[in-house]
Amino acid sequence: MNRIHVRVADWQKDNAEIRRIRESVFIAEQAVPPELEWDAEDATAVHFLAYEGDFPIGTARLLPDGQIGRVSVLRDWRGLKVGDALLQAVIGEAEKRGLRQQMLSAQVQATAFYERHGFSIVSEEFLEAGIPHVDMVRGAA
Template sequence: MKVKVVENDQELQDAYKVRMDVFVEEQKVPPEIEIDEFEQESTHVVIYEKGKPIATGRIREADGYGKLERICVLKSHRKFGLGKMIMDELESVGRKMELKQFKLNAQTQAESFYQKQGYKTVSGEFLDANIPHVTMVKNK
């Protein structure tokens, strides 16, 4: 499996499908806030298995940071290292954008995963879509 940078509308729709499955169906995020005003300015990535999208994430420049967002893996495909693959590709895209630091808002249940990727927690806990989050940063 390989991470693919989204290049067309079908691949973008595939990224949205994974996000809808994970965030809206599984985590009950309201669908009207899942797709937002930053979609077009973001670079999206998708992992496919046998032609089906199974993981995704996006990055955009925000206040001098590479802001990683909407990182998710279908429940059936977790624990196989796909999240790390998505992170590595997003950071690679960010370095090509000449960004030297990265930021993300992590669900607290995933905080240890991001710590293993080199991220440090820099905020207290807050709610986003009624899910506890913390802000994390990494300098590269």
């Protein structure tokens, strides 16, 4: 395991890397239709890239309303705290921007991960792109 670091990404400049990671995780692995993966909110979101050394291995985004999404880590780097580093960076940036509450829709199998970071389930289970999800919230309303 090399050094993991996370930085705020530029949607225009880092687009190919962000797309490579999300296409691998969501479209190839989880069979999310491309038309559901890519949306107009990417243009206004704050994007993040996680690196091992200088190789991008994970990504996430933060919307202006505090919604966190598209948290994804390439298969070979899962279980190595990359997701923790990504989520901590996103939460830190949200708080820096005055977004005291963060929300996300979590795949049901990932809820324990988000709960470790202070998120609580606030909805019943629902399907999104055919995958069971729940809504989760962290912080003050």
